[in-house]
Amino acid sequence: MQLSMWTYPWDIQDLGLETVERDIVQRAGLNMISLAASYHAGRFLQPRSPRRKAYFPEDGTIYFKPSAARWADLAIQPKVADVISEGGDVLGQLVRRREQGGPGVSCWTVCLHNTRLGMLHPEAVTRNAFGDPNYYNLCPSHPDARAYVRALVADISHGYKPDRIELESPSFMGFAHEYHHEKDGVGLTPEEDFLLSLCFCPSCVDRAAKAGVNAERARALVRQWIIETCERAVPERRFPGFPAGGLEVFGPWPELHAYLVWRFEPVTSLVAELREVAHPVTKVLIIDLKEGWLGGCDLAAVGKVCDGAILCAYDMQAEDVASLVTDGRAALGAGKFLGTGYRLFYPEMAGPQLLAAKVSPARKTDVDGINFYNYGLVPAARLDWVKAALSA
Secondary structure (H helix, E strand, O other): OEEEEEEOHHHHHHHOHHHHHHHHHHHOOOOEEEEEEEEOOOOEEOOOOOOOOEEOOOOOEEOOOOOHHHHOOOOOOOOEOHHHHHHOOHHHHHHHHHHOOOOEEEEEEEOOEOHHHHHHOHHHEEEOOOOOEEEEEEOOOOHHHHHHHHHHHHHHHHHHOOOEEEEEOOOOOOOOOOOOOOOOOOOOOHHHHHHHHOOOOHHHHHHHHHOOOOHHHHHHHHHHHHHHHHHOOOOOOOOOOOOOOHHHHHOOOHHHHHHHHHOHHHHHHHHHHHHHHOOOOOEEEEEEOOOHHHHOOOHHHHHHHOOEEEEEOOOOOHHHHHHHHHHHHHHHOOOOEEEEEEEOOOOOOOOHHHHHHHHHHHOOOOOOEEEEEOHHHOOOHHHHHHHHHHHO
8 A cells, every 4th residue: 555645855954854754654554645745825834843833835836857948839827936946856856766766756736826827827727707917727628737736747757757846726726726815705605616616718618618508597697696696685695505416416407517527528538638648657646635626637547547546534424434435436446546634633543543444444345445644734743643654
């Protein structure tokens, strides 16, 4: 079983490769490091760093040394993070250490969640039913955005040959996504957040039309519903069974339902292209949530075109995790990689017994891996919880 921990390059720079490897392999009992190869902005409390306690990473940068030839003709260009330009190629160090007997290497790769690039290329971002841009989300239908992610995955896999690439956000994103100082005075319900996340950019509209789907009729209905939302004095659930009811909630509105079903296509086809351009020795996995369909991810369809998935068990009880892995295996089918992901944050993980209980359902013969989030963001003592959970 592949047992990994999501880790940032600056964790290794701050603490040193030997310390990080010792913590992950010996103290936590893991055999792989999932290193961020591209990432977004944030503000992170770094409890163990000897250099800093708060860190603001550069927005939308990559954490490896790219090959110029792969990017020569592309409209969207990557930026190497200053911590790599100035502090050295951490991914290269990990790969070399792997060849000497060190832990496996996985590249945790943020695909379309990129505000820096969205601001530079507003033509390539998702747009709601009113045409407003979501700068934090490049659109999986836009040719330039797709070309950017293809080059990203090809460059990492051919240049470094990691054991696997973990794709985060190769899909549509929600309206609420912790953008800087987000404000919602209306009190959006879950279905209203979903409606505001639906993309009707020109690329989506054109791509849908080629598949015989009329996006304009769907857009008109979504616009009207959002207008009604904004006119209410207080929130009101339009679909009380959302999101548990899935897409069938929208069945009475066939134009919208057809558009939502079509919405899986750009995500599935993009993931297929990423598997195609990746080096054969590198597995291509998607990081997904239980309700990944909200972002246009059909796990069964995606499973047919890549090597598998890591399903995050965030905010779940042990019985929910059992259902997650059972349903995940059923969707992916036999022979595809199935992993789970756990967040070590307090109070979600209030103690070692709780972590052990949640990890237990994933210790099955048909589960291939477990990831833990996140090495640099939690106190060192929680690494002991991980080892205890895996040994239980």
